[in-house]
Amino acid sequence: METSKQSVTRSLSVTDWLRENILSGALGPGERLQEVRLSEHLGVSRTPVRAALHSLAAAGLVDYAPNRGYMVRDFPIPEMIDAYEIRGALEGLAARFAAERGLTRDQETALEAALAKGDKALAEAALLGPDFMVQFRDVNVVIHDTVLEAARNRMLAEMIRISYEKPRVSNRIIVTLEIRELERRHEEHHRIYEAIMARDPVRAENIMREHVAGVKLAMVRSLRAKSAQSGQTAPA
Amino acid sequence: METSKQSVTRSLSVTDWLRENILSGALGPGERLQEVRLSEHLGVSRTPVRAALHSLAAAGLVDYAPNRGYMVRDFPIPEMIDAYEIRGALEGLAARFAAERGLTRDQETALEAALAKGDKALAEAALLGPDFMVQFRDVNVVIHDTVLEAARNRMLAEMIRISYEKPRVSNRIIVTLEIRELERRHEEHHRIYEAIMARDPVRAENIMREHVAGVKLAMVRSLRAKSAQSGQTAPA
DNA sequence: TTGTCGTTGAATGTATACAAAACAGGTTGA
DNA sequence: TCAACCTGTTTTGTATACATTCAACGACAA
Numbered sequence: 001m002e003t004s005k006q007s008v009t010r011s012l013s014v015t016d017w018l019r020e021n022i023l024s025g026a027l028g029p030g031e032r033l034q035e036v037r038l039s040e041h042l043g044v045s046r047t048p049v050r051a052a053l054h055s056l057a058a059a060g061l062v063d064y065a066p067n068r069g070y071m072v073r074d075f076p077i078p079e080m081i082d083a084y085e086i087r088g089a090l091e092g093l094a095a096r097f098a099a100e101r102g103l104t105r106d107q108e109t110a111l112e113a114a115l116a117k118g119d120k121a122l123a124e125a126a127l128l129g130p131d132f133m134v135q136f137r138d139v140n141v142v143i144h145d146t147v148l149e150a151a152r153n154r155m156l157a158e159m160i161r162i163s164y165e166k167p168r169v170s171n172r173i174i175v176t177l178e179i180r181e182l183e184r185r186h187e188e189h190h191r192i193y194e195a196i197m198a199r200d201p202v203r204a205e206n207i208m209r210e211h212v213a214g215v216k217l218a219m220v221r222s223l224r225a226k227s228a229q230s231g232q233t234a235p236a
Numbered sequence: 237m238e239t240s241k242q243s244v245t246r247s248l249s250v251t252d253w254l255r256e257n258i259l260s261g262a263l264g265p266g267e268r269l270q271e272v273r274l275s276e277h278l279g280v281s282r283t284p285v286r287a288a289l290h291s292l293a294a295a296g297l298v299d300y301a302p303n304r305g306y307m308v309r310d311f312p313i314p315e316m317i318d319a320y321e322i323r324g325a326l327e328g329l330a331a332r333f334a335a336e337r338g339l340t341r342d343q344e345t346a347l348e349a350a351l352a353k354g355d356k357a358l359a360e361a362a363l364l365g366p367d368f369m370v371q372f373r374d375v376n377v378v379i380h381d382t383v384l385e386a387a388r389n390r391m392l393a394e395m396i397r398i399s400y401e402k403p404r405v406s407n408r409i410i411v412t413l414e415i416r417e418l419e420r421r422h423e424e425h426h427r428i429y430e431a432i433m434a435r436d437p438v439r440a441e442n443i444m445r446e447h448v449a450g451v452k453l454a455m456v457r458s459l460r461a462k463s464a465q466s467g468q469t470a471p472a
Numbered sequence: 473t474t475g476t477c478g479t480t481g482a483a484t485g486t487a488t489a490c491a492a493a494a495c496a497g498g499t500t501g502a
Numbered sequence: 503t504c505a506a507c508c509t510g511t512t513t514t515g516t517a518t519a520c521a522t523t524c525a526a527c528g529a530c531a532a
Contacts, residue, residue, distance in 0.1 A: 008302040009515065034483070045517045050484090051290055058294030060394055066244040067484055067523050082333070082389045089325040097318070153318045155402070158296055159395055166391070245485060271514070281487045286514090303493050303514060475532085485522065492515070499508080
């Protein structure tokens, strides 16, 4: 197995390996995932490979046809852009639930710490250098995960996780690089926190939805930049 | 196999069998799903049973713990009520996409036919008898499925399907029995269709979301009625 | 050339034997 | 009495042999 960490079972290891390779793009859309080939490549039998493929098919990362096997699913750009709308609707709902149900002491502390860390990172952006992006990414993850936890709904959490686990849609990735954008984004984090603390569900939902819409726009811009770039080298 | 229709593979048959029995409540929350027991009961080997359990775990119907197996997941009433909010958010999005992207000729025809059938069924409710509910259910399914199809987004479709495939949350079930409710519900169907035809995404989304919220309220009422009922026989 | 049909091969579907891990019970020690 | 541990049993995890299905290829006839 080429992954560093070993999961409890081989099936889970293979699942992780496949997921990572699909999300990173190492396994491209349309690529057939044949059981024997994979099992030889990974040094396990067909059984855990089959289990992993089953899981990924249910998670929507690979397509399955009876008696024909699995292939990496196609993720059209328009659908990935839509995915941000879906994320926005779901995370908006999470913010609403959080505002309705309130935060635990720990969640409140975690959010405040994350907000403060973000403020600090933005203030020191210049001297932090490459570490800055790492820190800001962590802040982002903590804030969104905590709001989701505060929503207290397993099904919602699973759906948001599914919407994350697609190429190019993770909140683990900060698309934009402009500091101005990040400042606005973090300002929104503050406002989401305030709305939840004020127990204002409607406002919490609206801000969160707008927040994700902002991320979507940044991603669309970055995609356009990329396609313009590749357009120069390969116009077809 | 006790199910009537045979799927292409045994794995799929077992998956269907398990899903149906969980959704119907024949397999209750917490019930352990042991591979050998199931395979003997269904007359197949452990392999297809394992495959089915894997799929259902990914679909969120059963819980899995490594080396400990599977059990039917718990579906707390509050989470099932939340599920309607999730459905509302997602179906609202679908209506918005449909309004943005427009209907094909076929979709338009299908919606108009379903609306007319619903009108007719409501008008003749008294003399249709038990057939009435069946017809109205069909109308409901066609309308929601067609809007979803018009949204042209596979990921959204899959998520809505997942939110349906929980006990008590299907649009295949009409909770309310009051004709007045159904008339209002169907009136909303008309308005959703109009908003989509008018290419008004915001309005389409809002109406659809309200529409699902109405279904949620009817379901909450019906749950309260049921718990009051069972409360008489078993107050604890 | 084109269409149909049968063969062939490669892939998935299934069953089953064996390995490893978790649970339950009793035993032994303090 | 209680706790820790050892051990048999049960259950899941894995490997592999065999069955089945599908798709591609080529032969043959129109």
